[in-house]
Amino acid sequence: MESDELLINMGPVHPSTHGVLRFKLRMDGESIRECTPVLGHLHRGTEKIGEMKTYLQFIPYTDRLDYISAFPNNYAFVKAVEELAGIEVPLRAEYIRVLTMELNRIVNHLVSIGSLLMDLGAATMIMWGFRERENALQLFEMLCGARMTFNYIKPGGVREDIPDGFMPKLNEFLKDMEKRIDDYEQLINGNEIFHMRMKNIGVISAKDAVNYGWTGPTLRGSGVDYDLRKYEPYSIYPDLDFKVCVRNEGDSFARFIVRMDEMRESLHILRQVVDNMPASKEISSAKYGIAPMTGTPTAVSSYFPRIFTPPPGEVYSRIEAPKGELGFYVVSDGTTKPYRVKIRSPSFCNLTAIPSLVTGLKIPDLIAAFGTIDVVLGDVDR
Template sequence: MSEKIASAIRGAVPDGVIDSGESGGVPVFRLKPEAVLPVCRCLKDSLELRFDYPESITGVDRGDRIELIYHLSSLLTGAKVILRTDIAGDDPTADSVVSVWKGANWQEREIFDLLGVKFRNHPDLRRILLPEGWDGYPLRKDYVIPENDRHFLPDDWSVLCEDTEPEAPVCVTEEDGTVICEPGRFRTEEIQINMGPQHPSTHGVLRLLLTLDGEIVVDCRPDIGYLHRGMEKLAEMRTYIQFIPITDRFDYLSSMLNNAVYVGALEKLGGIEVPERVEYIRVIMMELQRIASHLVFYGSMALDLGATTPFLYAFREREDIIDLFEMTCGARLTYNYFRPGGVSRDLPDEFVPKCREFISKMRKRLPEYDALFTENEIFLLRTRGVGVISAEDAKDYGMSGPNLRGSGVAYDVRKADPYSIYNRFEFDVAVRQEGDVLSRYLVRLQEIRESLRIIEQALDGLPDGKVNYKLPPVFKLPEGEVYHHIESSRGDLGCFIISDGSPKPYRLKWRAPSFISLQALPKMVKGWKVADVVAAVGSLDIVLGEVDR
């Protein structure tokens, strides 16, 4: 496959390849800046290669230049490729690839926002995480953080306001030329309303600027960044070990999985061997975390649509999982449990019987969940056929996890690119074909059942052994880079690290599935009513801590 990729790239731009190699078994091509767009279009349009999944686009400040790195995948063949290009640092400009993949839109906006790269022909190039008017680009190495650490407060707040024209009076011109305004005379016009950022159905500080014709959504523009904390910049200022507890704060409903992808990247680059017992413990914890997260989805989805009881049921079972986490690591939300080559402490003696008890209880409760909510006629009317996104559009946006599998694409990182010891367990990938709100809901409920299967197998095969790896007093990684990804509760969660050999990462990029999936929301809600927007947002199961980072 590598030869076919190389042949296609050199055929598209005979003089555009500067050099080539590989990284972790993945072919890498360094291109001239003007060659990136035609190469990307060639890789996607090729019937044999079909690179249809824009996994991650990263910008890196190299001091004298800005480097752009494209991690691309084919969901059809499983092939991967990395493209790299360098652009001048004074006024960095590159061609946008949004015309190739819609999913590049927000990723390019993020690079513009944090590194100042301008993308030619981008349809909506403006800041995305920071407010308009912000001075500087925080991921530049020469960016100076204010000493007083104050948040950005502009002198003129009008720079943050959108231009608005005064509303014209609703008047009617009679045949004789008389202009009158009568209470009984009506006309229709589009209006804009804000849904959020303080709204219970947006699942956090998310603002949706909705354009409505009556109650029908004509346009939807998500506005994010209210919870932006500069996590990737923080990574450059912390040692590798110090950053582990910060990963808990990305997707705070799946902290164990955040730990897992970050620690997995460190282990891959550092060549750290993980003990057998640790692998089994990690799988158990990751799948328990997946169930806990999906239970929050089930309960909050019900609340969004007006049902209170399912929320109480879901949190009743989630409490059992949180108790298991607490008895193991002492925390109930942000766990800081994974370590390079191990975990912070072994499972207590009472963990295994309590976990088996939970599995038995959860399996008995799932039919109650279906009877209470899944089979509810009102719920079905609110979700079936609503917020549909096709398989092709879902891939084009870079969606993943239940949101992608709900559109009929059976892509699960645990199966497609196995990590840890997932290839030892039997489980099915939950898939639905409809692509609507209901299908995304049903995929998550089926995933709970499959996670219970995995946990049970892991408990049966749990070996004895040590649970940690002796780290040096100052933990460093060798010079180089690594991209590691896992299947989180929300989809394809990736961590890209560039190491310069020091105790801190030179660059860390977090591939957040909530961020990627949210940009597809306008496609899903146009033509539906405001109440359907609530259902569509809930079905995406976003966490704003992960969106904004």
């Protein structure tokens, strides 16, 4: 039978496009013939703003890229600046940074898995995930006063030291989380319908995934053992014991399982960080002729010059953010502001593969595959 092509505009206002992404779908009944993502509805010119703000002023803007996990964004930019200016960081500061980033990884995966399941029609997981996320956000709030946009990691260290009562609460969270992840597995993983919806959906081969520039859990779901924390170590990751979670299937289910496993690994890392946290109170670098932070925690930003000029040069610095490789390319011309800031965001690179993933599948599969790619639109559009 002949059937007319149906053109559907999915988004930018749609319950499951995670923000303002728009898909142009050419449909044959329920099957997708062609899918074109239309980006840019959330474009805020962040990279251009980077050229107009001083190095310190730009850090809050990085919070707004991937707003689900803002610590790694902070850190990625700060790491670039530190490499540019050759700033050394005290060990305790590095430990605190890794602590925040791994906590943030758990938060990110909770949101990711939760919204994936909500898109599949099982709304319970996101509520459970947000219950634990709330505990983590309260920890963040204790640390720096903010729940989502932190502006916490500064060149040379972090803004404030860990407050009293933080560590017991963190330990409680770690203990609690262990059990909760088992709960999630029982709720989701033991469900036959979930397997039906996820397995062999949105399959991508390792080669294609690499060619599309995939990184992070999405790439590791396709069987590529690639994790910057392990193979291009930064911060204190060389000292930590963790394994890279890889699955070989390359389908939506594999990507989901990788995220589940990574949450456990993050818990493992967090426990090591808690155990080995250096006792010194030094959380900000003494370089640039500033007194190191000692004694009671107060605002430390005053110890670091508001305006500083790194030597001319350029640097590309990348980290393993929860969603994949997050890179900042910063060019300094020796003034107080960067000459150029280019952001290589994982969401954007991962999203580009969507058309090839879903062509020939159905709309529900598009939702499932899109959910496992874990995209935040603030990160895509910048």
